[in-house]
Amino acid sequence: MVQRAVRERGNPQADVLVTLPPFIQQAAGKGLLQTYAPAGADQVAGADKAPDGTWTSVVNNYFGFVYNKKELKQPPKTWDELLGSRYKNKIQYSTPGVAGDGTAVLVKAMHDFGGKEQALAYLKKLQANNVGPSASTGKLAPKVDKGELLVANGDVQMNHAQTKTMPHLGIWFPAGTDGRPTTFALPYAAGLVTKAPHSANGRKLLDFMLAREQQEEVSAIGGGFPARRDVKAATDANATALARLMDGIEVFEPDWNDIDKNLSAYVEDWKSATGS
Structure with missing residues (x-):
């Protein structure tokens, strides 16, 4: 997705880019995302959004x-x-x-x-x-x-x-x-594309995805976890099963800045080690 956005930089086709870390950081670092904090972004944990407002997690995942x-x-x-x-x-x-x-x-x-x-x-x-x-x-x-x-x-x-x-x-x-x-955590993170052809609608979509009502339905409809901290745990069948699955699992926080900075080197080292 990031590579496609790079190719389309001169004539952007997408309004909103959704991808996982560390690729969302990669997109921001390449200037592919413009600053926009969706309504409700203040309820997203600091580690799950960009300090400069270029992207915000919309659905949490592991x-x-x-x-x-x-x-x-x-x-x-x-x-x-x-x-x-x-x-x-x-x-x-x-x-x-x-x-x-x-x-x-x-x-x-x-x-x-x-x-x-x-x-x-x-x-x-x-x-x-x-x-x-x-x-x-x-x-x-x-x-x-x-x-x-x-x-x-x-x-x-x-x-x-x-x-x-x-x-x-x-x-x-x-x-x-x-x-x-x-x-x-491996959240689905979204950002508004730089020079998006329909920026106003892109902002509306980001606001919609982070709105309380949609966040309360994340587990029931999407089978994921809400990105907002102020949305209480749902009680639907998916939410119950997901909570049971995560019970007793230790969740650590990667250094995404390090991974973003050194990803190419890490991947090259992996290729060398595995012969891939």
């Missing part, structure tokens, strides 16, 4: 993994379990630097293993079981549900929606070195 519940009686607990022979040619994750959820694999591994070098050393070993990179995260869950894969990466909102039509799909979170499962 990084996760999926597994095949039919083939595996219970999900793996740790990263190291994925190195076992049971997972030979049965693991796939989307490409860091290309897919938001693929970049998230690298972010979480760096956190859980205590640094970039440790994470890359692990991902190099994981290549023995890895099918290979995928440009699209969305294509992985159907493969897991069919049993072509046993484990793949994803995100909670997307995968929870997919479980309704994919009965063998389960969601899980690998544990760090201390044995505690972890994840981090």
Whole structure:
């Protein structure tokens, strides 16, 4: 999405850009977004919006993994379990630097293993079981549900929606070195495109997405989490299931400024380590 917006810079076609970190920061850094704080943005946590007002999270979400519940009686607990022979040619994750959820694999591994070098050393070993990179995260869950894969990466909102039509799909979170499962917020963030052809309507759309009524319906309609702090937890079926899924999961906050600044180098190091 960011690459397309760069190509269209001279003649913008989009009014609003919606993408995940660190790509929303990348868009802002390239001057693709203009300053606009939607109504209700003051109720969005500081870490979930740009200090300069170029983007704001509109739906919260979390990084996760999926597994095949039919083939595996219970999900793996740790990263190291994925190195076992049971997972030979049965693991796939989307490409860091290309897919938001693929970049998230690298972010979480760096956190859980205590640094970039440790994470890359692990991902190099994981290549023995890895099918290979995928440009699209969305294509992985159907493969897991069919049993072509046993484990793949994803995100909670997307995968929870997919479980309704994919009965063998389960969601899980690998544990760090201390044995505690972890994840981090991977929100859908939106910003008004610089020189947007319909700026007024773009502002209205951003206001609409952050309005209290829409935020209260995020779980029921979108299967995600509200971005506003002043919206109380919903009680619909999706909200209940999502709360149960996140219970006991430690949520950490990545240094997105560092990731945005060093993403290209991190991705190149990942390519070197994995031979991708």
